[in-house]
Amino acid sequence: MRFSIQDIAARFAADRFGSTCTVYRTYAQEVLAIPVSERLSNLEDFYELLEGIVDGLYGNACGGTLSLMERTQLFEVIRSDWSDSAPGSVRASMVGIVNALRPLEGVSSWLNELADRQEDAQYAGYLRQCAEFDRDSPAV
Numbered sequence: 609m610r611f612s613i614q615d616i617a618a619r620f621a622a623d624r625f626g627s628t629c630t631v632y633r634t635y636a637q638e639v640l641a642i643p644v645s646e647r648l649s650n651l652e653d654f655y656e657l658l659e660g661i662v663d664g665l666y667g668n669a670c671g672g673t674l675s676l677m678e679r680t681q682l683f684e685v686i687r688s689d690w691s692d693s694a695p696g697s698v699r700a701s702m703v704g705i706v707n708a709l710r711p712l713e714g715v716s717s718w719l720n721e722l723a724d725r726q727e728d729a730q731y732a733g734y735l736r737q738c739a740e741f742d743r744d745s746p747a748v
Contacts, residue, residue: 610641613650617657624660629670635661636674636748640681651689655701658682662708665748674748679709687718692725703738710743 611619616638623631639658647654665673674682686702706715719739726732 610643611638613639613642613646613653613657616642617653620657620660624664627664627668629665629668629673632661632664632668632670633673633678636665636678636682640678640685647685648689652695652698655689655698655705659701659704662705662748666708670748672746672748674709674746676712679712679746679748683709683712683715683718690722692722703735707738707741708747710741710746712746716740 616635620635623635636658639654639661642654664670683706686706690699690702692699703719706719709715716739719735723732723735723739726735
């Protein structure tokens with residue numbers, strides 16, 4: 609059964625703090641099943657929800673809960689949705705999520721590519737710092 613972003617967000621609000629790693633993973637899987645058209649028409653809500661789920665995984669020391677395939681799928685979704693002109697809150701959520709997916713192949717090079725095309729030197733520097741961050745095992 610597929611759920612809308614609003615349905616998942618409403619249920620997640622009750623489970624956000626103190627849930628098990630399995631519960632957070634279920635939410636991540638539900639979010640990954642949201643149709644592209646709905647995701648794109650509700651981009652801010654989608655990434656706010658996804659960031660909350662990833663924060664829950666990270667905050668509860670659920671490293672390795674998401675499979676390599678799920679982490680790769682999240683990265684692919686973010687890369688396809690990225691726009692340098694997207695609202696700052698959406699881009700910040702995307703970068704935060706991507707950082708939690710490490711050590712995932714391609715993350716550092718993608719962040720460096722983003723940094724290279726930024727006009728804001730401070731933002732470009734932040735992206736480069738994120739690209740240089742090294743993690744031995746996945747945070748999610």
